[in-house]
Structure formats: C-alpha cells, structure tokens
Amino acid sequence: MSTSPTAPDPAVTVQNKPIESKPVESKSAENRPVESKLAESKSAESKPVESKPSLVELPARPQHQDDRVVPRSRRKTKAIAAACLAVGLVVGGIGGYALVSRTVGAAELPFWGPKTSQPAAPDGPAGGTIESAAATASESVIVLRATGPGGSSVEGSGMVIGADGLILTNNHVVEVAVKGAGTISATTPTGQTAAATIVARDPAADIAVVRASGLSGLVPVRFAKSDDLRVGQTVLAIGAPFALTSTVTSGIVSALRRPVRAGSAGGAETVMSAIQTDAALNPGNSGGPLVNLAGEIVGINSAIYTPPVPAGTVAKAEPSGIGIGFAIPIDQAKRIADELVRSGTSTQAVLGASASDTSSGTVRIEEVLPGGPADAAGLRTGDVVTRFGNELIGGANALLAAVRSRPAGDSVQLTLGDKRVITVVLGAKVTRAGV
The missing domain is CATH 2.40.10.120 (Thrombin, subunit H)
Incomplete structure (x- = not known):
C-alpha cells in the first residue's frame, strides 16, 4: 500500500x-x-x-x-x-x-x-x-x-x-x-x-x-x-x-x-x-x-x-x-x-472535505478541497459538524453516509459546533465501472 x-x-x-x-x-x-x-x-x-x-x-x-x-x-x-x-x-x-x-x-x-x-x-x-x-x-x-x-x-x-x-x-x-x-x-x-x-x-x-x-x-x-x-x-x-x-x-x-x-x-x-x-x-x-x-x-x-x-x-x-x-x-x-x-454511469454526491472523529463524538473538518462545494459554502478546517440537514451527525462515516444518500446538486444545511448554519450545494462525482 x-x-x-x-x-x-x-x-x-x-x-x-x-x-x-x-x-x-x-x-x-x-x-x-x-x-x-x-x-x-x-x-x-x-x-x-x-x-x-x-x-x-x-x-x-x-x-x-x-x-x-x-x-x-x-x-x-x-x-x-x-x-x-x-x-x-x-x-x-x-x-x-x-x-x-x-x-x-x-x-x-x-x-x-x-x-x-x-x-x-x-x-x-x-x-x-x-x-x-x-x-x-x-x-x-x-x-x-x-x-x-x-x-x-x-x-x-x-x-x-x-x-x-x-x-x-x-x-x-x-x-x-x-x-x-x-x-x-x-x-x-x-x-x-x-x-x-x-x-x-x-x-x-x-x-x-x-x-x-x-x-x-x-x-x-x-x-x-x-x-x-x-x-x-x-x-x-x-x-x-x-x-x-x-x-x-x-x-x-x-x-x-x-x-x-x-x-x-x-x-x-x-x-x-x-x-x-x-x-x-x-x-x-x-x-x-x-x-x-x-x-x-x-x-x-x-x-x-x-x-x-x-x-x-x-x-x-x-x-x-x-x-x-x-x-x-x-x-x-x-x-x-x-x-x-x-447512461451506464451514475453520479455520487460529494462534499469536498476530509473529516475525522473527535473524543466527544463529533466530526471535525480536517481539510477543505479548494474550489469544492464545502469551500464555496464557507466550511473551514477546524469546523465541527453537528447536523446534516435534520440528521444529527455522530461520526465521520455518518457524515459520509448522509452525503452519499443525497443526489448531486442537492442544497443541504450544515449546522456547525459554533451554532453557525451554512448551506452547501453538493457536488458530483461520476462513477463508471467495467461490466
């Protein structure tokens, strides 16, 4: 590896x-x-x-x-x-x-x-x-x-x-x-x-x-x-x-x-x-x-x-x-x-950020992809995400699962640990697998 x-x-x-x-x-x-x-x-x-x-x-x-x-x-x-x-x-x-x-x-x-x-x-x-x-x-x-x-x-x-x-x-x-x-x-x-x-x-x-x-x-x-x-x-x-x-x-x-x-x-x-x-x-x-x-x-x-x-x-x-x-x-x-x-392909929603779990059961943003959906919405390194839409987020994979459950182009509100609420328009990643 x-x-x-x-x-x-x-x-x-x-x-x-x-x-x-x-x-x-x-x-x-x-x-x-x-x-x-x-x-x-x-x-x-x-x-x-x-x-x-x-x-x-x-x-x-x-x-x-x-x-x-x-x-x-x-x-x-x-x-x-x-x-x-x-x-x-x-x-x-x-x-x-x-x-x-x-x-x-x-x-x-x-x-x-x-x-x-x-x-x-x-x-x-x-x-x-x-x-x-x-x-x-x-x-x-x-x-x-x-x-x-x-x-x-x-x-x-x-x-x-x-x-x-x-x-x-x-x-x-x-x-x-x-x-x-x-x-x-x-x-x-x-x-x-x-x-x-x-x-x-x-x-x-x-x-x-x-x-x-x-x-x-x-x-x-x-x-x-x-x-x-x-x-x-x-x-x-x-x-x-x-x-x-x-x-x-x-x-x-x-x-x-x-x-x-x-x-x-x-x-x-x-x-x-x-x-x-x-x-x-x-x-x-x-x-x-x-x-x-x-x-x-x-x-x-x-x-x-x-x-x-x-x-x-x-x-x-x-x-x-x-x-x-x-x-x-x-x-x-x-x-x-x-x-x-x-079309033989599918689109997957993406946020454009990396995240990690914290000891308190929250999710901390570690890196934001420049020019990506999260960056455009104002999400920054160090932000803590507590909600994705109406869902409580208790872990990084919970955030990933929530993002993937939505269609690309969806507009979603993220609630952050400092009580800010930002709106993210999810990006798209095209999947094409061999058959």
Missing part, C-alpha cells in the same frame, strides 16, 4: 489517524429510465473454498491504526475512519451456501443512533397484511447465480424492474462475474432460468442492473418512497437465503439512516445510510427486496451484522443474521439504477 500523502478526494473523507473515541461496549459482521419501465406494468456449512469469510469484530477501544480500523489504504487523507457499524454482505455460495470471500473492516457502533423527527408508526399502508404483501412482491423476485474465475460462485437475489428482463440487485452479488469469463444466471419463481448480463453497476453504492434474456411473464415490482418509512413499521424481506428460494421473513423497521460500512478485499467499499430491520436476513438475501405491507419495495437487502468468532476458535458454519439487517433505501437505489440504465 502507498504511504505517501495524496490530495483530498472530492468527497467526505476521513483523516487516517488514530481515532479518539469513547469506549464502546460491545460483545464483539432497452435502455430507458427505470420509471418508464415501471409504467409499462402496474450466503450453514459450506464445502471447502479457498478463502474463508471474514467476520466482523467491534473493538471496544479502537485506539490503534491498522486495517481493521481503517479499511482503505494507509494514506493520510483518503481513508474512511471507523465511525459506523461494519457488517457482512448477505450473499451465499452455490451448493454449500458459502459466503463469498469478502474483507469487512471492523468498526465501532455510533454513540447514538441517527435521530429522526418522524413519529413512529406500528404498521404500513392501511389494509395490508403480511400474506398479501408477500404474494404481491414474491412474483417479482429473482434468484441470481454468478460464477467467476477458479470456480468461485455467489448466489443472491434480485428484483424485476422491467418486463424485458431488467433486474435490480447489489453489485456484490454479481461482481465475481466481471473478472474473466464469468457468467450470471437468473431464475424466476416459476422455475424459468436464463443467462443474464450486467447492464451497468456502481460498486461504491453497491447497486447493479442486469438483463436476463428469454424470460416470459416477468412482473416488475412497484416502488414505495423509502423517505416515508417510519420506525416500527412492518416490513418483509424476500429472497433466497442459503439457496432456499422464495423465502419470506417479516419484522419491523428498527432504525432509519443508520450509517453502515461494508467492503471486500480489493473491491470498493460501501458506506450507506441504511434502513435497519429485524426481519431475518441471511446469506443469499442480498439484492432482494425489503417490502411494505402494500407489497411495494422500500429497500434492497444488503448486509447483516455478524458477531466475531471468539479468539482461538474457527467458524464451522456460515455466519447468519441475528436480527440486525440493513437495506439500501429504495429512493437512493432507484435513482442510481435509473442513471445506470440510461
């Missing part, structure tokens, strides 16, 4: 230095817009693999600088510090249900959950039931199997967004097929199977769109607005955990705008402002829908928290969910998917 200083990335980055934080108690893992498509129709025991899945450990006192705490390279200005929950991505291996080999950085839990002024609501749309929602959404859920070099394979889920075969999923479900002569297959709930190809993908957002050819009777999903979700609202997760197709689990929205970080060795790291749910998620659920009681999609199931393996022991089974699962909000995913389908 390079150790030389580099210019700050035009996004929210975090100074790669020891994190001063309070101790955290832990017991430790057709090219048209998507909207036009919708208008047309209203990872158990595994067989041996070369790499073992990496589990997550939450250190009580992350005081040293290493790759468990700092998931990117050891460069001074481009690393993302550990200010959010690190998790495992819920994909499974074919046959033995093995989790695809992924390196997930360790992190501390935030001192508090992201606050929301929205009132809690115990249920979703009036008149909806778990049974009716499952029946509505399940017919649009696809099982995806991707293979790559050396026989490596991943199984996950996806959802139909176009009757011509467009399917929305996580990037980490299909990325193994990008290298070498990889393949992807898609299987419908009725048992039809066809080859699929990647249309476009955004690794940083963990979003991909694939197209399956030759499938008939596809029913596109219906989207809700994830911004309308309430804590306590009933939701369903649908997918193929451990290759058990058309599995439905239910739970509630446990939290909103939870900063979550996950990544893979040699791959892009994802930092998301996630929907947290206690609906059971397990390897194979990745890319499948999180659904409200109207059978509408509110999120893409993507990750689970997995406790660490105790020192001196070896994991003998696939890590599974413990009631702490995370989904990418569909408002964000749908916007990115639409861009990917239309």
